[in-house]
Amino acid sequence: YTCVDVVLEFQAGKGVTDITITLVHHLLLIMIILEILWTLKNYIRTQRLSVEAFIIIAIISSVRKILVIGASVTAVPAVHHGPILSPLMADVMIEAVVIFLMVVAIYVIRKSRVLIQGLDEE
16 A cells, blocks of 8 residues: 555655655554554463553654654745744654653663563572
């Protein structure tokens, strides 16, 4: 579907920016779907859910949202000078903070796993 959509946009005469936005949007969606399928396969095999996998899915989703917002802002020329912190910019900043917190959460999970394994060995 992604390839067909990109070819159709190219044939419609859309610009490189629009085609790139579509391609990145679809590829990140594919990554999210693959991560969910991997998590499901892992759950069926081990009967255990991994919190880390869901955090990774959330990170990919947040990055996808930031890229789509950023690309849509650059595709539309600024006509007026609004407030310094527009709602879109605030949304991007919130998404960036959320990504940072999720990366910290993965770091804490991995470090705690190492500490727990170290305690089990003693």
